[in-house]
Amino acid sequence: MSAFATLERMEEPHPAPPPSSGRQRGRLTPYLLLLPGMLWLALFFLVPMVFLVSQSLQTGSVEDGYSVTWAFSTYADAISTYWVQFVRSFAxxxxxxxxxxxxxxxxxxxxxxxxxxxxxxxxxxxxxxxxxxxxxxxxxxxxxxxxxxxxxxxxxxxxxxxxxxxxxxxxxxxxxxxxxxxxxxxxxxxxxxxxxxxxxxxxxxxxxxxxxxxxxxxxxxxxxxxxxxxxxxxxxxxxxxxxxxxxAGDYINSHLLGSTKTTMIGQVIDGQFLRVLNYPVAAALSVTLMASIVVLVAVYIGRAGTEELV
Amino acid sequence: MALDTSSPSRVSAKGPAPVYRKSRNPLVWVREHIISIMAFFAFCYLLLPNAVVILFSFNKPNGRFNYQWSTFSLDAWKNICGAPGICESLTLSLKIAFLSTLAATILGTMIAFALIRHRFWGRSGTNLIIFLPMATPEVVMGSSLLTLFVNIGIPLGFWTILIAHIMFCVSFVVVTVKARLASLDPRLEQAAADLYATEAQTFWRITFPLVAPGIGAAALLSFSLSFDDYIITNFNASPASVTFPMYVWGSATRGTPVQINVIGTIMFLLAVAIVGVGQLISMSRRRALK
Known part of the structure; x- marks a missing residue:
């Protein structure tokens, strides 16, 4: 239970490390401790994000392969087709x-x-x-x-x-x-x-x-x-x-408890990636979801921060 | 929201305790206990599905779906692997959960030590990268990993699921272990050093035993996150690697065998037992220290 309770502490600035007790440790030690875990996160969290953005700007098909064409129109198409599901998910x-x-x-x-x-x-x-x-x-x-x-x-x-x-x-x-x-x-x-x-x-x-x-x-x-x-x-x-x-990203509830009229954006992304195999559209929807959440969260934290000071 | 005005500290500050006469009016009683009543209903909401899962593990449904109560039966309990494929998916999930917990706990604990015990260039950047996976919707992480694997041609299956699970568990381990480490009294380690303990001795005899409960909690959390994950797994699995949550998802359209509820009940009781034993150990430890 401590695990979830402590998530909340992330909001605070981290307490400074205790004054170095005993001998000064090697300057490389922290980097050696960080290396394997951070490498994992870089390779399987950050790099995939880059691939996702790149995929969303490509054109082609699963059979013939894709190439980056900076096709921003994919975003316009994807959003104009699925804006209802976006609005519904956020609502x-x-x-x-x-x-x-x-x-x-x-x-x-x-x-x-x-x-x-x-x-x-x-x-x-x-x-x-x-x-x-x-x-x-x-x-x-x-x-x-x-x-x-x-x-x-x-x-x-x-x-x-x-x-x-x-x-x-x-x-x-x-x-x-x-x-x-x-x-x-x-x-x-x-x-x-x-x-x-x-x-x-x-x-x-x-x-x-x-x-x-x-x-x-x-x-x-x-x-x-x-x-x-x-x-x-x-x-x-x-x-x-x-x-x-x-x-906002969940679709287990809308799939198991809802109907076709409650489809959320996660379901659309899942369908486009795994059944329709339209990777650029699916990637564009995914990037849009991520971007809108980042913007909403940034605005929200900014506002909550000022309220706290009053 | 009424505050509890009869709390002992307040009473003592204001001289003799005022005598409250028990009111017979039920509305006044509700007003006085409104928060506890709301909390009670919140608990009902939280625990009702678990009760249903347990109850329906003793059901003998009429059709393919176990949604309606018909008659009491122990059939599913006597034959847990009776539904085709269910135990294979369970074994796969347990295997992945075990391996990803092991890897994520080691990687995450190392990062937590680096963040709490060292000052180094790039600390805030590291904190941000740890935080990001927890603030990203699963569907985005799952789909971006799929894009990576498809583009560089890694076949989907056991290994891709394992890679994904280690990735999303690491952050939770870091946060959990970090909290425990930050609450450690640095004087304990200083005392060990004063008593001529080497750095290794201090670590293994003082630091590690004190951080161990945090590491244990982190491991339990990773295990349940990995075992329970559907969305990310579904993006990175193949038809040959069906995990238990994927099996349950599929059964929602094919028909839900009662065995799903039996396994859910067993997991629940097992976890309650583990948490209970953990509480007992920490209680007896505290008593021993007194």
């Missing part, structure tokens, strides 16, 4: 991230401040879902959301199904194979990634700050708004990123 990822934040915040808060000696047990329960394969758990949602299941029956009695139908979130009176099912699955699958960074930042909160707030006649709500929430912002930023990025 689903955004809703799932917002929902995960709303669910995970009270959860992390309860574990940090109300669990007492049960803290460790509850933290294990948060990561427990990971112990069963992602795909098997997503298939379990098929059972949970199916038309004659308990969930649908209860929601139907409460009139929620009718509301969702009226809002056009579900095509008929079923939850399964609807956008609602896909977003439910996405929220569920990335909820622990949201909860653990939130917990890590809430746990470090000094309770004396809240006491001071109370002594100065702040209401609980004011204390939360002015003390707890601002201090948990690093966790909010880390958690939303760890949820949004994988959710």
């Amino acid at each position: 689903y990822a955004f809703i799932a991230t917002a929902a995960a934040l709303l669910i995970a915040y009270p959860l992390a808060y309860a574990i940090a401040f109300k669990a007492g000696k049960w803290k460790n047990v509850l933290l294990v329960l948060v990561i427990a879902p990971f112990f069963t394969s992602f795909l098997i758990r997503t298939l379990a949602w098929q059972t949970i959301l199916q038309s004659d299941g308990i969930v649908v029956t209860v929601l139907d009695k409460l009139g929620i199904i009718q509301v969702l139908q009226w809002l056009q979130f579900i095509p008929n009176d079923q939850l399964i194979h609807s956008p609602v099912a896909v977003v439910t699955g996405l929220t569920y699958n990335f909820l622990p990634f949201m909860t653990l960074p939130l917990y890590a930042s809430l746990e470090r909160l000094d309770p004396r700050l809240l006491e001071a707030g109370g002594d100065l006649y702040a209401t609980p709500w004011t204390s939360f708004r002015k003390i707890t929430f601002p201090l948990s912002l690093p966790g909010v930023v880390a958690g939303t990123l760890l949820t949004f990025i994988p959710a």
